[in-house]
Amino acid sequence: MASRSFFVGGNWKMNGNKESLTELMGSLNTANLQEETEVVCAVPSIYLDFARSSLDPRIGVAAQNCYKVAKGAFTGEISPAMIKDCGAEWVVLGHSERRHVFGEGDELIGQKVAHALESGLGVIACIGETLAEREAGTTEEVVFAQTQVIAENVIDWGKVVLAYEPVWAIGTGETATPEQAQEVHEKLRAWLRANVSDDVADSLRIIYGGSVTAATCRELASQGDVDGFLVGGASLKPEFVDIVNARA
Numbered sequence: 001m002a003s004r005s006f007f008v009g010g011n012w013k014m015n016g017n018k019e020s021l022t023e024l025m026g027s028l029n030t031a032n033l034q035e036e037t038e039v040v041c042a043v044p045s046i047y048l049d050f051a052r053s054s055l056d057p058r059i060g061v062a063a064q065n066c067y068k069v070a071k072g073a074f075t076g077e078i079s080p081a082m083i084k085d086c087g088a089e090w091v092v093l094g095h096s097e098r099r100h101v102f103g104e105g106d107e108l109i110g111q112k113v114a115h116a117l118e119s120g121l122g123v124i125a126c127i128g129e130t131l132a133e134r135e136a137g138t139t140e141e142v143v144f145a146q147t148q149v150i151a152e153n154v155i156d157w158g159k160v161v162l163a164y165e166p167v168w169a170i171g172t173g174e175t176a177t178p179e180q181a182q183e184v185h186e187k188l189r190a191w192l193r194a195n196v197s198d199d200v201a202d203s204l205r206i207i208y209g210g211s212v213t214a215a216t217c218r219e220l221a222s223q224g225d226v227d228g229f230l231v232g233g234a235s236l237k238p239e240f241v242d243i244v245n246a247r248a
Contacts, residue, residue, distance in 0.1 A: 008229050012042060018050065021051070031241045041059060042063065066115075080121045181208045182224065182225055189204075189225055205228060221247050
């Protein structure tokens with residue numbers, strides 16, 4: 001079985017200003033972060049350049065979104081080429097807020113994944129079910145369908161991290177239990193084994209997102225198929241360091 005390095009992404013969402021982010025990045029730069037853990041901060045697009053020039057090189061920088069083509073008359077959008085031009089290496093795609101607030105469907109997300117990977121960015125691809133879907137017993141159906149569209153647009157899986165984020169746990173204070181997270185991650189890995197390859201199933205990092213905190217991270221990190229976290233609100237707080245070091 002391939003060894004999977006731990007991966008922790010901090011999604012700053014639409015938060016922060018230069019003053020507060022300078023303080024945050026300064027604390028990250030001086031923190032004792034687990035060396036074996038890959039850390040990436042997803043920052044508002046207007047601060048990509050600022051973040052990349054301010055953060056220690058050991059901490060990666062991601063955009064929170066990009067469009068499906070390289071350039072053109074798409075007011076308000078940014079391209080993978082622009083993200084790379086700012087020195088960032090990653091992009092978050094398919095986040096539930098993009099799906100449910102901005103109406104992005106699986107097809108568009110798949111097209112974005114394809115273009116971002118073709119452009120050389122790493123992709124943190126998000127999937128997850130709503131509370132209604134979980135209560136209806138369709139979690140597997142939903143996350144498998146979302147993963148299928150992503151898989152159809154991936155050539156190099158080495159540039160992809162899959163983030164399972166149950167929508168009912170994002171920004172709500174509700175966290176999936178370690179057992180719930182492990183169950184879905186294990187089933188996702190089995191789906192990859194059956195539909196992609198053994199190598200991808202063994203090597204792909206599947207991370208969990210949804211109200212992860214310093215109090216919940218260690219037990220979640222101890223699950224065999226949980227390879228890290230995508231952290232929202234807590235990534236703007238000192239406890240983010242504890243989450244990065246959940247496997248220390």
